[in-house]
Amino acid sequence: MTMIQAINSALDVMMERDPDVVVMGEDVGYFGGVFRATAGLQQKYGKNRVFDTPITECGIIGVAVGMGAYGLRPVPEIQFADYIYPALDQLVSEAARLRYRSAGEFIAPMTVRSPFGGGIFGGQTHSQSPEGIFTHVSGVKTVIPSTPYDAKGLLIAAIEDNDPTIFFEPKRIYNGPFDGHYDTPAKSWAGHPDAQVPAGYYRVPLGQARIARAGEALTILCYGTMVHVVENSVTSLGVDAEIIDLRTLVPLDIGAIEASVKKTGRCLIVHEATRTSGFGAELLSLVQERCFYHLEAPIERVTGFDTPYPHSLEWAYFPGPVRIREAINKILRD
Amino acid sequence: MSDPDGIAGTEGQAGRNLPRLRLHVPEPPARPGESADFTHFEIPAAGAQPRPDEAAQPADMRDMAYGLIRVLDEQGQAVGPWNPKLPPETLLRMLRAMALTRAFDARMFRAQRQGKTSFYMKSTGEEAVSIGAALALSRDDMCFPSYRQQGILIARDWPIVDMMNQIYSNKGDRLKGRQLPIMYSAREAGFFSISGNLTTQYPQAVGWAMASAAMGDTRIAATWCGEGSTAEGDFHSACTFASVYRAPVIMNVVNNQWAISSFSGFAGAESTTFAARAIGYGIAGLRVDGNDVLAVHAATRWAADRARSNAGPTLIEHFTYRVEGHSTSDDPTAYRSAEESSLWPLGDPIARLKQHVIGLGIWDEERHAAMDRELAEMVRDAAREAEKNGILGHGLHHPMESMFEDVFEEMPWHLKEQQQQMLDEWKAAGL
Numbered sequence: 155m156t157m158i159q160a161i162n163s164a165l166d167v168m169m170e171r172d173p174d175v176v177v178m179g180e181d182v183g184y185f186g187g188v189f190r191a192t193a194g195l196q197q198k199y200g201k202n203r204v205f206d207t208p209i210t211e212c213g214i215i216g217v218a219v220g221m222g223a224y225g226l227r228p229v230p231e232i233q234f235a236d237y238i239y240p241a242l243d244q245l246v247s248e249a250a251r252l253r254y255r256s257a258g259e260f261i262a263p264m265t266v267r268s269p270f271g272g273g274i275f276g277g278q279t280h281s282q283s284p285e286g287i288f289t290h291v292s293g294v295k296t297v298i299p300s301t302p303y304d305a306k307g308l309l310i311a312a313i314e315d316n317d318p319t320i321f322f323e324p325k326r327i328y329n330g331p332f333d334g335h336y337d338t339p340a341k342s343w344a345g346h347p348d349a350q351v352p353a354g355y356y357r358v359p360l361g362q363a364r365i366a367r368a369g370e371a372l373t374i375l376c377y378g379t380m381v382h383v384v385e386n387s388v389t390s391l392g393v394d395a396e397i398i399d400l401r402t403l404v405p406l407d408i409g410a411i412e413a414s415v416k417k418t419g420r421c422l423i424v425h426e427a428t429r430t431s432g433f434g435a436e437l438l439s440l441v442q443e444r445c446f447y448h449l450e451a452p453i454e455r456v457t458g459f460d461t462p463y464p465h466s467l468e469w470a471y472f473p474g475p476v477r478i479r480e481a482i483n484k485i486l487r488d
Numbered sequence: 489m490s491d492p493d494g495i496a497g498t499e500g501q502a503g504r505n506l507p508r509l510r511l512h513v514p515e516p517p518a519r520p521g522e523s524a525d526f527t528h529f530e531i532p533a534a535g536a537q538p539r540p541d542e543a544a545q546p547a548d549m550r551d552m553a554y555g556l557i558r559v560l561d562e563q564g565q566a567v568g569p570w571n572p573k574l575p576p577e578t579l580l581r582m583l584r585a586m587a588l589t590r591a592f593d594a595r596m597f598r599a600q601r602q603g604k605t606s607f608y609m610k611s612t613g614e615e616a617v618s619i620g621a622a623l624a625l626s627r628d629d630m631c632f633p634s635y636r637q638q639g640i641l642i643a644r645d646w647p648i649v650d651m652m653n654q655i656y657s658n659k660g661d662r663l664k665g666r667q668l669p670i671m672y673s674a675r676e677a678g679f680f681s682i683s684g685n686l687t688t689q690y691p692q693a694v695g696w697a698m699a700s701a702a703m704g705d706t707r708i709a710a711t712w713c714g715e716g717s718t719a720e721g722d723f724h725s726a727c728t729f730a731s732v733y734r735a736p737v738i739m740n741v742v743n744n745q746w747a748i749s750s751f752s753g754f755a756g757a758e759s760t761t762f763a764a765r766a767i768g769y770g771i772a773g774l775r776v777d778g779n780d781v782l783a784v785h786a787a788t789r790w791a792a793d794r795a796r797s798n799a800g801p802t803l804i805e806h807f808t809y810r811v812e813g814h815s816t817s818d819d820p821t822a823y824r825s826a827e828e829s830s831l832w833p834l835g836d837p838i839a840r841l842k843q844h845v846i847g848l849g850i851w852d853e854e855r856h857a858a859m860d861r862e863l864a865e866m867v868r869d870a871a872r873e874a875e876k877n878g879i880l881g882h883g884l885h886h887p888m889e890s891m892f893e894d895v896f897e898e899m900p901w902h903l904k905e906q907q908q909q910m911l912d913e914w915k916a917a918g919l
């Protein structure tokens with residue numbers, strides 16, 4: 155299965171199992187979403203459970219808060235993560251805090267799905283990675299899969315979760331893994347071990363990282379598309395790196411991070427989002443706080459630059475193999 | 489949702505002998521494989537709408553928000569009180585600008601399909617909306633467009649090579665390759681930088697207009713959004729501000745019936761018109777045949793005069809049809825009837841103006857065909873010219889380090905550091 159099919163399958167499984175699950179968003183109904191993630195669901199479950207919405211992100215999330223309060227489990231889609239900002243108040247001040255402010259009387263058990271990240275020539279408004287904004291907010295969970303298998307299992311877990319969850323889908327790898335070589339033909343998920351996705355129900359629990367590659371020389375913390383770019387860079391360099399795919403940023407699998415860095419003594423953090431106040435800064439602090447005496451070299455970060463996402467210079471912006479290789483070499487030199 | 493009928497009665501209600509509630513989810517009249525049907529549209533005759541005084545109170549002209557201002561009749565004659573009675577040279581200029589917009593769209597759509605750029609959006613069938621308005625505004629009025637108003641730049645004689653450079657993100661691109669193709673910015677043309685985030689330009693246009701009023705200027709602002717975008721909160725904030733401060737602004741809603749795959753019903757079209765959104769805000773609302781360039785021109789002129797005389801803002805709904813896909817990433821046959829565009833009852837804006845000018849005896853089929861050939865050659869030559877500056881992904885872009893410019897007026901230390909780091913990394917990698 156491709157990642158898109160895996161997401162579609164997770165929604166299908168959950169809609170089948172739980173009549174309270176509803177899917178809503180711009181173009182998700184009849185058409186099945188601009189990325190086809192919700193294809194066929196309206197035909198199967200009807201317009202009361204899968205429906206197109208007006209183009210108002212604050213409306214979509216505000217309505218989902220109300221539906222959640224009624225007892226449903228809405229799975230709203232924000233068409234591109236870049237368009238989540240109009241909904242920010244509903245997410246940050248309302249959905250994230252409803253449980254807290256009502257002392258558990260009301261909850262907002264929604265899973266906000268949204269394609270994010272760059273590498274598709276989407277320009278400034280179809281490329282951003284806003285996960286750091288949400289990890290900074292108390293009360294929302296942030297999940298980012300990097301394989302079809304995880305995408306389905308994590309989405310199921312998120313839908314079952316009673317807290318509001320932001321589920322960011324790395325759209326660059328919707329249809330195939332991307333190793334960062336933009337000038338070579340796109341690969342497909344077919345034949346990839348992580349693309350073997352069971353048809354039925356299974357969960358990948360929130361809060362558990364995945365060791366994408368075991369190794370001894372250094373630890374690389376990453377998620378989403380970057381897992382594949384990092385894997386490729388590590389293979390081409392022939393370095394014995396341990397690659398940790400975080401899978402969920404909140405809650406974070408601190409145990410896996412700590413154990414790995416203590417073992418390797420070196421750490422690289424890679425994400426697409428801009429650098430300053432990005433989630434990498436948080437990871438860096440955590441590693442420094444918990445593994446300082448085990449470190450043999452300064453912790454490095456490869457991230458997007460602190461500029462808006464440029465259209466024609468996309469590949470200079472994107473943290474690709476060139477930048478990752480340089481950072482690995484630097485860490486290993488020290 | 490345990491109730492198969494929808495978000496309906498809970499157990500508590502079951503014994504109360506109440507009807508089960510039903511959720512209404514709109515459905516367009518026709519889907520793929522079905523025959524399109526526009527018979528439910530009420531299309532008043534050309535010339536039938538009265539023309540209120542520019543200073544009329546919004547409450548005295550409510551009906552204008554529900555009718556349809558039309559000037560060109562079925563025979564191509566200009567009739568009724570909204571006839572702007574334009575001189576021949578203006579009519580021919582309009583015709584040419586609309587035809588050039590269409591030729592430009594055709595060429596750039598093809599360029600995207602040839603892999604020369606990443607993305608394109610056509611305005612086919614909607615040319616009258618931008619061109620009728622652009623020629624009714626003053627050259628120094630400020631436009632806050634959405635992404636389907638390339639016609640404004642063309643009507644303002646902005647060089648098409650410059651537009652193409654932007655589309656190719658090449659070294660001639662005044663925006664330094666930073667924006668998605670078609671997201672132009674041309675301050676000198678009174679064309680505000682386009683955002684991909686829908687409707688953000690609406691309150692901005694109102695703010696510009698308020699500033700102009702506060703400074704005792706004479707310039708006004710105009711803005712455009714699609715009917716789908718009227719659902720955004722920004723649209724409603726903009727209306728409130730415009731109404732409260734009587735801002736000299738024209739707010740255009742381009743109702744082309746579709747917002748990607750969602751028909752206008754998902755923005756509320758089943759219940760009222762988009763022009764009628766104005767009523768609750770106490771703003772003048774006009775509903776116009778968007779495929780009739782004379783009607784668009786006349787309504788815009790009316791609204792501009794109103795704004796300039798401090799009589800307040802106007803909301804204009806342009807009733808039109810999106811003939812082509814939403815963008816090069818879209819396939820409209822997946823969600824709408826294939827024959828819909830050919831059945832659109834308000835015709836093609838270019839054909840309608842052409843019929844009119846031929847009827848006036850100032851144009852003929854031969855000249856029209858010659859113009860189309862000339863424009864096709866012109867855009868082809870312009871595209872070749874632009875391609876000399878590079879196409880997307882072929883290396884002829886602005887220097888890589890330019891990526892860090894303009895984030896702030898002066899580059900702070902961390903961006904300088906990142907800029908140097910990037911150059912070092914590429915150098916170390918031998919690139």
Ligand SMILES: Cc1ncc(C[n+]2csc(CCOP(=O)(O)OP(=O)(O)O)c2C)c(N)n1
Pocket residue numbers: 180209211233237240636684685686713714715716717718742744746747748810814
């Ligand atoms: C805030 C925001 N939400 C969603 C989108 C994605 N999107 C781009 S165009 C579009 C449809 C807009 O339809 P409409 O306003 O009717 O304009 P049209 O394309 O028909 O001209 C959508 C949903 C966006 N660009 N910005």
